[in-house]
Amino acid sequence: HQVSGGQLQRAMTAMALCSNPELIVFDEPTTALDVTTQIDVLAAIKHAIEETHTAALYITHDLAVVAQISDDIMVLRYGKQVEYGSVQQIIEAPREDYTRALVNVRQAYREEAADQSTALLKVENISAEYSNGFKVLHDVTLHVPKGQTLAVVGESGSGKSTLARVITGLLPPSSGRIVFDGKPLMPGLKSRPNDDLRRIQLIYQMADTAMNPRQTVRDIIGRPLTFYYGLRGAEKTARVKELLDQIEMGKGFVDRYPAELSGGQKQRVAIARALAAKPELILCDEPTSALDPLVAEGILKLLLRLQEEEQLSYVFITHDIAIVRAIADSVAVMHRGKLVRFGSKSTALSPPFDDYTDLLLKSVPEMEIGWLERVLATRRMESAGN
Known part of the structure; x- marks a missing residue:
């Protein structure tokens, strides 16, 4: 390690x-x-x-x-x-x-949104460290506009996933604060009310490790429906089938287990599970990195369609600049726990560059x-x- x-x-x-x-x-x-x-x-x-x-x-x-x-x-x-x-x-x-x-x-290239001023999420002067005292984030400040996508890019160890953990409350910051929809969030996950938990969801990189292999698709997608909305029985099953239609899979998958799904299908189920909570912000932690390019393209198109339909905001963590060009409105470049570049996609990916961003773009x-x-x-x- x-x-x-x-x-x-x-x-x-x-x-x-x-x-x-x-x-x-x-x-x-x-x-x-x-x-x-x-x-x-x-x-x-x-x-x-x-x-x-x-x-x-x-x-x-x-x-x-x-x-x-x-x-x-x-x-x-x-x-x-x-x-x-x-x-x-x-x-x-x-x-x-x-x-x-x-x-x-x-x-693929997607034009960025013109207005990026109205922030749903604000990360203000956030620093974070692990239990051993090792500092992993240093005074990070950025924001995510409502209904738009912020791509967070950088090499392994740059602090991308740690930033997502801080936003979700899995790792309380050592300083700074997270503001969501105009209100400060409690630092730790256990201190946040259920409605704050519901409004911010996370899609993991590896769908295999994020799902219980002994649970069916019905159980996996249905859990947040019960937790946040108290749905059970036929009512819950009906909603699960609606979500499967929304992610373009259909009700025929409702009783399948993860082992019976392809990689792309598993990731779609993970997206449906996040959507079940009716969130406003979804943190996507490299959700396409383990998929082949055409399957990954299908997942990106699905996320963009859902964003348009539901007015979702995304924080999309990736090291793939092609994905940044295809999905982002704004870009944050991280290096060794520090934010080295932040702005609209057209600004962040245009010169003059700092040394690290220059190296990153030349390495694609x-x-x-x-x-x-x-x-x-x-x-x-x-x-x-x-």
Whole structure:
């Protein structure tokens, strides 16, 4: 637990090379990593393969990553081969509709809302620390407008998820305050009245670990209906079916268990569970990071539709800049527990940049052959200049 995710992945690559193998299988080695760390891991993997002349099978759902490290690409869907070819052919001239969809999925852009002045949530000078005294947030101030989306971005350990814990009351701040709809929230979860708990909901990154595998969809979505509204029996079941329709799944899933659902379906159930409370703010903690791009795109479209229908506000925690462009109205960039950039999407993603935001944006993989080499060369030149 004392090493970063990137250091751990590099160590695992070195361990795999110890026996001088002829083939190494890399199973999504960078999926959970932020973009700045991902570059270092990709560079280490590519260098190791070149130095040892070991063959590699690299499994991933990110074609932009594949374009930097592979010679050939095989596209699979439902256990069948959709397309096979060189990196250049797949990236620049895909033949199949599914492959073309994978290539184009990262290009979505949503125009930001014009008025971002009316705040539903205000985070004012928040600092927080863990029980061992380690400080994880330093004087963070930001706001979330009503009916809009704030994207919180940064590398692992930057304080993104900790900020969500503070907002929900799971981690009381050491200083500062949270104001919701004009009224200060109690710092700790146990001190907040049920209505405050209801109005702020959380969607976790891993739906598998956020659901009881022994409960049916009816039970999972129905729990907040009973807790907040006292619904039981047929009345509760009817509302569960309405929520399943709202998330585009339908009543046929009501008696299924999590193990009988796909990753995207599980995340939709998690969204329905949050919606069951009729919240005004939903904190989305990397809810699409474990999903393939097309399924993730479907979840984003669902969240945007629900936002429009219900006037929901979102705090969307992510390390994927493509998602920021697709869903955000405003952006907060965090680094080592500090807020280094905050503003509308057009302002936050436009120069001049602070050093960290500049590094973050330059580290986003592009669907372009040779991009990794170009970025690494630029880094070496900048390092030599300093």
